[in-house]
Amino acid sequence: MTPKNNKNEPEELIDPISERPGFHETESRIAVFGHPIHAMSVAFPVALTFCVLGADALYWWTGDVFWARAALWAAGTGFMFGMLAGLSGTAELLLVSGIRSRAPAWTHFIIAVTLLALLGANWGYRLYGYEQAVLPYGILLSGLCVLVVSFTGWHGGKLVFDYRLGTSKGN
Numbered sequence: 001m002t003p004k005n006n007k008n009e010p011e012e013l014i015d016p017i018s019e020r021p022g023f024h025e026t027e028s029r030i031a032v033f034g035h036p037i038h039a040m041s042v043a044f045p046v047a048l049t050f051c052v053l054g055a056d057a058l059y060w061w062t063g064d065v066f067w068a069r070a071a072l073w074a075a076g077t078g079f080m081f082g083m084l085a086g087l088s089g090t091a092e093l094l095l096v097s098g099i100r101s102r103a104p105a106w107t108h109f110i111i112a113v114t115l116l117a118l119l120g121a122n123w124g125y126r127l128y129g130y131e132q133a134v135l136p137y138g139i140l141l142s143g144l145c146v147l148v149v150s151f152t153g154w155h156g157g158k159l160v161f162d163y164r165l166g167t168s169k170g171n
């Protein structure tokens with residue numbers, strides 16, 4: 001039931017979060033000539049995460065140790081680039097008031113940190129023997145990383161295309 005005021009008219013509900021000063025300030029601050037660094041840097045961890053699964057599958061198929069070594073390098077560089085992308089994203093989240101005050105931005109942060117933990121585990125596990133690590137746990141971990149990176153990327157796109165976070169307002 002809609003709350004009524006003294007005159008028995010329906011009361012206009014006010015969202016206290018959207019009333020905050022700075023709620024509409026969503027333009028990227030961590031940017032090069034207005035282009036958000038986070039959006040530019042996420043392509044690397046996303047692609048490398050898929051490369052690890054591809055290299056694991058090729059090792060399983062061919063038995064060639066080259067692919068196990070390729071998976072180790074893709075896992076390590078994917079994790080490092082993921083951390084760099086995470087740093088730019090976190091700076092954006094903390095510094096831009098309109099991003100900081102929106103719950104979906106924090107949801108993205110939680111999903112992304114889960115992903116970074118998985119990417120780190122997938123790399124660290126291989127450091128103790130990259131060939132033996134692939135089957136079965138390495139490839140299973142790589143499959144999980146692909147699922148989580150896909151979800152993270154999809155959700156990041158939602159922040160930009162649905163909530164317009166990080167975008168310039170236009171004229």
Ligand code: HEM
Pocket residue numbers: 028036037038039042045046082085086087089090091092093099105108109112113115116149152153154155156157158159160165166167
């Ligand atoms: C760990 C902390 C992270 C935070 C706080 C964060 C925050 C954000 C924010 C605020 C945006 C909106 C655009 C902008 O302002 O730049 C965004 C977009 C996005 N994020 Fe993240 N992010 C994080 C990590 C990641 C990671 C690790 C990935 C994937 C590897 C990722 C994938 C994306 C994608 C794909 C977009 C959409 C970019 C576009 O379509 O232009 N994020 N993120």
